[in-house]
Amino acid sequence: MEALTRIAHASIRVAAELTPAEAKANAAAQMAGLAYGLAAIGPGIGIGMIFGKAIEAMARQPESAGMVRTTMFLGVAFTEALALIGFVAFILLKFA
Amino acid sequence: MKTDDPQYVSILSMNDQGPAPEAAIVRDIIKHGSIVAPILIGLSAVFWGVNGAWSGAYGVVLVLGNFAVAAWMVSYTARISYALMMGATLFGYIFRLAVIAAAVFFVRNATWVELVPLCMTIVITHVGLLFWEMRYISLSLAFPGLKPKHVASPTVQDSTSN
Numbered sequence: 001m002e003a004l005t006r007i008a009h010a011s012i013r014v015a016a017e018l019t020p021a022e023a024k025a026n027a028a029a030q031m032a033g034l035a036y037g038l039a040a041i042g043p044g045i046g047i048g049m050i051f052g053k054a055i056e057a058m059a060r061q062p063e064s065a066g067m068v069r070t071t072m073f074l075g076v077a078f079t080e081a082l083a084l085i086g087f088v089a090f091i092l093l094k095f096a
Numbered sequence: 097m098k099t100d101d102p103q104y105v106s107i108l109s110m111n112d113q114g115p116a117p118e119a120a121i122v123r124d125i126i127k128h129g130s131i132v133a134p135i136l137i138g139l140s141a142v143f144w145g146v147n148g149a150w151s152g153a154y155g156v157v158l159v160l161g162n163f164a165v166a167a168w169m170v171s172y173t174a175r176i177s178y179a180l181m182m183g184a185t186l187f188g189y190i191f192r193l194a195v196i197a198a199a200v201f202f203v204r205n206a207t208w209v210e211l212v213p214l215c216m217t218i219v220i221t222h223v224g225l226l227f228w229e230m231r232y233i234s235l236s237l238a239f240p241g242l243k244p245k246h247v248a249s250p251t252v253q254d255s256t257s258n
Contacts, residue, residue, distance in 0.1 A: 040193065043189070044189065044190075047185070047186065047189050048186060051181075051182045051185055051186065052182070055178050055179075055181075055182055058110070058112070058178060059110060059178070062110070062112075064237060064240075065112050065114065065240075066112075066114060066117050066237075066241065067235055067236070067237060067240040069112070069116075069117055069170065069174065070117040070118070070121065070233060070240050070241050071235065072170075073117070073118045073121060073166070073167065073170060074121070074226065074229070074230070074233065076166070076185070076189075077163070077166070077222075077226050078223075080189065080192075080193075080222075081219070081223050081226070083189075083193055084193075084196070084218060084219055085219055087193065087197060087200075088215040088218060088219050091200055091201075091204070091211060091215055092212065095211055096211045096215075
């Protein structure tokens with residue numbers, strides 16, 4: 001707890017020494033990282049659900065495994081697009 | 097537990113030795129990607145110049161490579177075990193996302209990189225190719241992957257000839 005308090009005090013001291021432009025860039029970097037992290041959580045959960053259900057379906061009906069795999073692959077690719085959009089937003093916010 | 101049941105099959109030992117539909121789909125996606133790549137690169141070149149064209153080409157290569165690696169992982173691990181397929185794909189998602197992030201991150205300051213066309217190309221190519229591919233997916237038990245190009249109908253020909 002004491003260590004956390006020291007870190008917080010150090011951060012406040014550093015923030016107080018920043019110019020407004022530096023503070024703005026600092027906040028933008030933090031928010032961009034947060035946005036990327038949040039954007040990756042949803043697709044991660046979605047891909048887990050897709051694969052879980054697909055494997056359940058393949059185990060129940062092995063004869064339809066090909067069909068399930070096709071649906072699964074496309075579903076995963078579409079879900080991944082969300083993560084890519086989050087990543088692109090991060091890159092553009094941070095570096096562009 | 098059902099492990100005493102002689103008909104019990106563990107998910108760890110289940111696998112799929114049949115043809116891999118993902119590989120066929122990704123080959124088709126890459127074929128379509130090679131068609132749209134000149135258009136995307138040309139548009140990037142019009143708005144951002146030569147650097148934009150290089151960035152667009154890099155983005156297309158990243159997206160097509162990402163599809164190819166994803167399909168290879170699913171196809172390869174499905175022949176071993178469904179459980180391995182799930183594990184490989186979930187960790188593969190993190191791995192591929194990290195590779196794309198690193199691939200963009202390390203070139204971001206290069207002289208030939210324009211970030212806006214690069215990022216736009218990645219998103220547009222990924223989503224656009226997927227939507228385009230949806231037109232060619234069959235999703236039936238007979239054709240689980242792509243739609244067949246030519247369906248022979250000998251019965252129809254026989255009935256007309258007789």
